[in-house]
Amino acid sequence: xxxxxxxxxxxxxxxxxxxxxxxxxxxxxxxxxxxxxxxxxxxxxxxxxxxxxxxxxxxxxxxxxxxxxxxxxxxxxxxxxxxxxxxxxxxxxxxxxxxxxxxxxxxxxxxxxxxxxxxxxxxxxxxxxxxxxxxxxxxxxxxxxxxxxxxxxxxxxxxxxxxxxxxxxxxxxxxxxxxxxxxxxxxxxxxxxxxxxxxxxxxxxxxxxxxxxxxxxxxxxxxxxxxxxxxxxxxxxxxxxxxxxxxxxxxxxxxxxxxxxxxxxxxxxxxxxxxxxxxxxxxxxxxxxxxxxxxxxxxxxxxxxxxxxxxxxxxxxxxxxxxxxxxxxxxxxxxxxxxxxxxxxxxxxxxxxxxxxxxxxxxxxxx
Numbered sequence: 039x040x041x042x043x044x045x046x047x048x049x050x051x052x053x054x055x056x057x058x059x060x061x062x063x064x065x066x067x068x069x070x071x072x073x074x075x076x077x078x079x080x081x082x083x084x085x086x087x088x089x090x091x092x093x094x095x096x097x098x099x100x101x102x103x104x105x106x107x108x109x110x111x112x113x114x115x116x117x118x119x120x121x122x123x124x125x126x127x128x129x130x131x132x133x134x135x136x137x138x139x140x141x142x143x144x145x146x147x148x149x150x151x152x153x154x155x156x157x158x159x160x161x162x163x164x165x166x167x168x169x170x171x172x173x174x175x176x177x178x179x180x181x182x183x184x185x186x187x188x189x190x191x192x193x194x195x196x197x198x199x200x201x202x203x204x205x206x207x208x209x210x211x212x213x214x215x216x217x218x219x220x221x222x223x224x225x226x227x228x229x230x231x232x233x234x235x236x237x238x239x240x241x242x243x244x245x246x247x248x249x250x251x252x253x254x255x256x257x258x259x260x261x262x263x264x265x266x267x268x269x270x271x272x273x274x275x276x277x278x279x280x281x282x283x284x285x286x287x288x289x290x291x292x293x294x295x296x297x298x299x300x301x302x303x304x305x306x307x308x309x310x311x312x313x314x315x316x317x318x319x320x321x322x323x324x325x326x327x328x329x330x331x332x333x334x335x336x337x338x339x340x341x342x343x344x345x346x347x348x349x350x351x352x353x354x355x356x357x358x359x360x361x362x363x364x365x366x367x368x369x370x371x372x373x374x375x376x377x378x379x380x381x382x383x384x385x386x387x388x389x390x391x392x393x394x395x396x397x398x399x400x401x402x403x404x405x
Contacts, residue, residue, distance in 0.1 A: 042084065045125070049080055052121060056103065056114035065106050072103045083129065090134040093126050094141060101145050119145065120166065127174045135174045139167050188293075195296065199280065283319070283337065292323060293333050299340035305347055305398055314373050315349065315396060318381070321370045322351035322392045342395060346379075350393040361385055367392075 053073045060069055076099045083089050104115040123142050146163045283294050326335050338350040371381045374394055381394035
């Protein structure tokens with residue numbers, strides 16, 4: 039918004055100079071009308087998807103004002119036309135910009151000839167237009183590269199998630215197969231063993247088989263517990279974070295670059311740790327969208343040298359402001375501190391960053 043106000047201010051200043059330099063007071067109302075019309079049209083340049091005709095219309099209005107004031111040389115005519123041409127470098131596609139440049143060159147050629155200007159002016163304007171064509175080509179090449187990069191990055195993220203889902207599905211299938219095998223073989227044999235012991239105890243009462251019965255019963259119960267544990271999908275760990283990011287992306291249309299490092303995918307979190315990490319990332323993303331109006335956010339999860347989980351969430355900021363921790367960020371920090379972790383919240387010239395560590399369960403430090 040500030041950039042647009044600066045651009046419209048410069049355009050208005052050039053028009054003010056044109057009006058001041060205008061010699062004919064009788065034509066002043068017509069020139070003021072043209073000025074108001076061009077400034078009003080300028081507001082629509084950023085809205086229209088194909089603004090070529092609007093650029094041509096604004097240029098024709100400026101040229102018409104020059105024709106009305108043709109008895110006097112007015113430097114601001116050239117400045118207005120050049121400014122509009124520079125504006126079009128970043129908004130017009132290459133083919134449209136070439137058409138607009140050819141049209142502008144004809145207008146300038148007419149101005150140079152009508153003022154009996156020297157050849158150096160024509161050479162100067164030719165050089166300006168050549169540079170403008172080169173800049174337009176470079177700008178749109180970079181836009182195409184940026185769009186291609188975002189498309190490739192999006193595909194990479196989809197493939198990465200698909201790979202994660204494929205691995206998770208494969209693990210679940212393997213766990214289900216092992217559970218089925220244990221149930222069909224070991225469980226069946228233990229049940230048969232328990233029945234045989236029952237029969238033996240009834241036939242030979244003098245034989246003490248209580249220990250055998252107890253052992254068989256305990257083995258059967260342990261097998262059943264193991265089968266149940268294998269059948270249950272493991273929801274701890276990084277899966278919760280992935281689900282969060284997937285949900286926030288779909289709801290808020292935010293662009294998240296998610297990176298995992300140092301065996302973090304194998305990390306297992308307790309329920310409290312999963313909730314804490316969930317809330318940290320959720321609050322960081324919400325804070326970025328609310329205060330920085332940023333649609334691109336970087337999330338990095340890793341493991342420290344001591345085996346703790348490390349996280350870093352960053353987003354670009356357009357203007358650095360004094361850092362004040364609101365209720366959401368303060369609560370997030372307290373939640374991590376209660377679990378023995380640390381959180382650092384700071385900003386650089388271009389980024390707002392939330393980073394910290396979260397101790398993992400002792401049994402997972404050796405993973």
